[in-house]
Amino acid sequence: MTCHACGAQLSSTARFCHKCGAAVATAGVTGWRAGLPWGLAGAALGALVTVLAMRGAGARSQEPETVAPAPGSRLQAPDISQMSPEERANRLFNRVMMLAESGKQDSVEFFLPMALGAYAQLPTLDADARYHVGMLQLAGGDAKGALAQADTIRQSIPTHLFIYVLRAHAYQVLGNLAEERRAYDDFLRNEPAELARKRPEYAQGAHLDALTNFHSEAERQGRSGPGRNP
Numbered sequence: 095m096t097c098h099a100c101g102a103q104l105s106s107t108a109r110f111c112h113k114c115g116a117a118v119a120t121a122g123v124t125g126w127r128a129g130l131p132w133g134l135a136g137a138a139l140g141a142l143v144t145v146l147a148m149r150g151a152g153a154r155s156q157e158p159e160t161v162a163p164a165p166g167s168r169l170q171a172p173d174i175s176q177m178s179p180e181e182r183a184n185r186l187f188n189r190v191m192m193l194a195e196s197g198k199q200d201s202v203e204f205f206l207p208m209a210l211g212a213y214a215q216l217p218t219l220d221a222d223a224r225y226h227v228g229m230l231q232l233a234g235g236d237a238k239g240a241l242a243q244a245d246t247i248r249q250s251i252p253t254h255l256f257i258y259v260l261r262a263h264a265y266q267v268l269g270n271l272a273e274e275r276r277a278y279d280d281f282l283r284n285e286p287a288e289l290a291r292k293r294p295e296y297a298q299g300a301h302l303d304a305l306t307n308f309h310s311e312a313e314r315q316g317r318s319g320p321g322r323n324p
């Protein structure tokens with residue numbers, strides 16, 4: 095099976111393209127789960143999870159399990175006892191995005207409250223953290239929550255690119271094509287000036303891949319016009 099959008103080779107069970115985030119057209123997959131571009135979580139996730147998996151395999155006998163295993167998942171929870179609250183929240187964010195990307199919705203629902211709880215415990219949330227929260231909310235089907243995160247980012251950084259990423263996905267979930275398209279347009283219009291600011295969250299190893307994928311998606315939506323099939 096290959097991705098209809100970018101041509102990447104996909105596993106037969108994939109529901110989203112790991113490269114560009116496009117939904118894989120599968121009979122029976124409908125609603126918000128079909129349209130979410132999980133590739134936005136960033137290619138950095140793959141490397142991180144590999145590291146976690148290797149750590150887990152090497153240290154399984156010594157390390158106590160800090161979190162019960164998720165239903166339907168043999169992934170071991172990371173050892174969170176040595177992490178700062180920010181690291182812990184980011185690990186959980188990455189975990190949920192990986193699970194969502196591979197369609198393990200049971201496990202997503204298991205880890206999601208933990209991840210959101212970890213962000214709720216942070217004293218302050220910057221734009222990057224609010225983007226993570228918004229993406230987590232989208233993973234749980236909470237489009238309104240993601241829109242609220244976008245709004246809060248906008249109040250401190252009016253043209254931050256994560257505003258438009260969150261909005262596009264949230265309005266896609268809500269079926270509001272006009273607002274979704276506006277988010278793509280706003281993204282493309284503000285992108286050059288924003289990228290020139292070289293914010294750390296835009297960097298390679300952060301969310302550069304996600305932004306690059308979103309740029310392609312924004313251009314594709316601009317060309318294809320309304321009436322496309324999500």
Ligand SMILES: [Zn+2]
Nearest residue numbers: 097100111114
């Ligand atoms: Zn693709």
Ligand SMILES: [Zn+2]
Nearest residue numbers: 222226295301
């Ligand atoms: Zn981030």
